[in-house]
Structures are given as structure tokens and as C-alpha cells.
Amino acid sequence: MVAPKTIPQYRKLYEILRKHILDGVYKEGDLLPSENELCHLFGMTRPTVRQSLSTLSNNGYIRKHQGKGSIVHHLPREIGILSVSGTTSALGNRNLETRIIVKPVLMQWPSDFMFPLTELEKESGCIYMERVRFLDDVPIFYDISFIANINLPRITARQFENRSLFQILRDNYRIEIKGGDQRIKAIPATAKISRLLHLKKEQPVLHLERKMETNNPGLFLYSSIFCNTEKYSIFGRF
């Protein structure tokens, strides 16, 4: 683990309020304390409080209304960075499991890679792995990940089962995802995909190709994700 840097005040308040919303202290439709109340409660000035609320708003946790206040928005449940919301069953603490199909190995980048690569990335090779994620014992995501092998010592030796790749990168290498691009398509399931996701061949699956940016400039994470959207949908905000 790596020593954390000093966390700014607005970030601390953001994390506190976010946790309270996710824990149900503030429920959907509730009014958050006003900006001035938060100032007094946490000993900050209004611009600092407003920065926290602005980030919460941008990330979809609240909606702000001039003259009224900040109202808690409904809560997406996140898996990795993907949000899913069930189309049939109600939200709840579902059993979530990750299974490794191909353990992390160091290899060359595929020649027809889905995103253009820099010279540095090409030279470094990539760490490759395949996982399937289950929700209530139903396979939902088949995830193929690529990371450039830049300053990631001993990563292939680490335990990935039931632990988020993002969490390992944050705890051990202090790498955080800052954002990214994605392409979304609907494709027919190949033989391999239908086998892994327990689908019939040619059945429609969602295909996401993602490039994620990190706080380490020049280091990107790439994922090709196949989703079974028969029972669950991908949920998003814009």
C-alpha cells in the first residue's frame, strides 16, 4: 500500500455526503442540509461546500434547485465503473462475484487493437486478463482487460479474485481512474461469448469498448466488455 496524499476538504465532504446517500441516511427525494448549514457543520466556507455539491451533482447523486436546495437523486448501483439496474427485480444487496477466466499475463498487444496506441505503450507490451462477473449466480459481464506494462511491478502475481482491479491499482500503485471514452454496439453473441454468458448463439449482446484515463498521464486502461442485457440493463446518466 502507498501513503495517501493530503485530501482536499471539498473532497472529504463529497465522500461523506456520498456515503450517507449510498447508506440511505439521505434517501431519494430528501433535501440535503443547506449550503450554509453544511458550512457550519463542517467548518468550511460556501465556495468549498459548493464545490462538493457541484461534484455530487455532476456525478448524479443530487440535483440542485435554485431557491429550494439540493435533492437526493436515485442511486445507481455500480459494478466496477459500470452501473446496472435490474429491469425486473428491485434493487438490493445482490450477490456479486468475479471469476477469472484468464489470469493476468504479460503479452504483446493484439495487432488489430480497438484503440490507437502510443509508441511507449506498444514497446511496453500489455497485461492481459479475462474475467466473468456474476450477479446472483447469473453471468452478466465478460470482461477482457488490457493495461500497458508501465511501472506496475509484480502485478501479474497479485490476487484478483473478488477484488476490483481498480481497487488493486489504487491501493498498490496509487492509480485512479479519472474518466474515459467508450463505444457501444449491439452484436450477435459468438460461440465463446454465448458459452461464457449462458446465452444462445447469435443472441444480441451489448459490446462496450472502453479507454480509461488515469491520474498517471500516458497510462490507460482498456476494456472490451460483453454484457448479457436480457434481464438487466446498463444504466447511465448524461
Place this chain on the structure above:
Amino acid sequence: MVAPKTIPQYRKLYEILRKHILDGVYKEGDLLPSENELCHLFGMTRPTVRQSLSTLSNNGYIRKHQGKGSIVHHLPREIGILSVSGTTSALGNRNLETRIIVKPVLMQWPSDFMFPLTELEKESGCIYMERVRFLDDVPIFYDISFIANINLPRITARQFENRSLFQILRDNYRIEIKGGDQRIKAIPATAKISRLLHLKKEQPVLHLERKMETNNPGLFLYSSIFCNTEKYSIFGRF
């Protein structure tokens, strides 16, 4: 048309920089003028300039780097609020066309509507329309729209061909989209969808169900969108 309210300074600067980026004055990878330079150029203070840049960053037009500056990010092409990016051909000024399948009509909401509705919405009924959007004469989107009939006089009489629904709402009713939720699935094309999008039956299509929030609290736009993602992908940021 409705008289516009006063537009805040940070919004003006946002629009100027956004237009310059879209027009290619600042190209991908370029460094924007520094915050202090923008202050002098536009006669604002740094917090105001920073608010513009922060919005640009949140909307994916730039990426900020401490110590370096603001760097122009690549540009997705937008159709309505959806962004598409070609998987084969290069970006360019494509021929974009909207064709009405069902003209706007006032009707009751479907009984099994995709989102829960408020009492006010149910009472008001909805304005319904169907459109298909073409890119280079290829049908890409089949869009079914629903709007609650709240304070929208004479909307069914207006011209919708080749003009964005969002633009009409903004110009005539001063309604702006502030954000929204969406569910994404991959489904097999029905007979109607395959006919409209020139696809084989059962071929995978992307299905988006969107609820869009407006600056008018209580007024939402709903869309059910079917996308042919064979040649183009839906492009997004997170």
C-alpha cells in the same frame, strides 16, 4: 421565439470556447490560453474563468492538467444528445436527415410505459411522435418520443422536419435539457424495426430508454431509441 434571459459570463465564455473547439480554431491536443490569459482577454476573474473551463472539462471538450494547462480533447459528433462515431469512415460533415414516421399527436400515455409517471403527467396526456434519422442516407436511429402535454401550446402544429426537437423546445418554449437517465440493452430487431432500419429480422439493435430532465421542474422528455450499430457506434464519456 422567447426573449432570452441574461446569460452569465462564465456561460458566455463556455459557449465561445466550445464553438472555437468545434470549429477547429483549437484542435485536438492544443493548449488553450492559460486561465490568467483568459481573464485578461475577456475581462473576468479567475474563478469565473475556471467555472467555464470546469464545465468544458465535465462535458469532455478539454482535459485539465495541473502545472500544464487545458488541453483540447477529441470531438464527438452529436445528433440530438446522442454522439455517434463511425467505425470505418473518417469523421466529416456527414449528410444528416430526419424523417417523420408519425407526426406529433396528442394521446394517452401507454399503459405499460417504460418509466413511472407522476399524476400530473398522467392527467395531461402525452405528445407522441416517431422519427427516423439518417446518416449518409443510411437509417441509424428509430426514435419514439413522448412529452407530457404541459404548457406546450400549438406544439403539434409545428414543423419538425430537419430541425431538432430540442431546438424547437428551446426556441419556442425556452425549455432546455439539463440531463437525464438512460437504460441500454441489446435486443433482436422486431419486424417494424428491421423494416425501418433496413436490417434483417432478429439482427441485434441497441435499445435506449431515456428520461430527460428539463429546466422546467416536472416536465420530462422520454425517448425510446433503436440504433443500428452495424456501421456506427454510440460514443460516450464517463
Place this chain on the structure above:
DNA sequence: TCATTTAACTTGTATTTACAAGTAAATAAT
């Protein structure tokens, strides 16, 4: 009683000031 006005809240916009922290290029020392 009912409608209007007022007052007390809320968030939105904007200025000014100060220092911290990251980057890159010019400068000095080896």
C-alpha cells in the same frame, strides 16, 4: 376568508486575495 405583499430563507453569480502544488525551461554548478 382570500388574495397580496413581505420577509426569510434557498442556490446562483462574481470579485478579490492568498498560498499550495505540479510543470517546464532557464540558470548555475559540477
Place this chain on the structure above:
DNA sequence: ATTATTTACTTGTAAATACAAGTTAAATGA
């Protein structure tokens, strides 16, 4: 010539202050 160091720039964080504008409920008027 090469390596450190300094310096000058960049964005990040934070405070204190002021007024505008939207919302709500209490106070006031007819």
C-alpha cells in the same frame, strides 16, 4: 557537456464578501 537548482509559469485549493434570483411561508391587507 551534463546534472542540479532555481525560477517562472501553470492549475488546485481555500477564505471572505457581496449581491442577484428563485422559493416558500408568514404577515398583511382588503
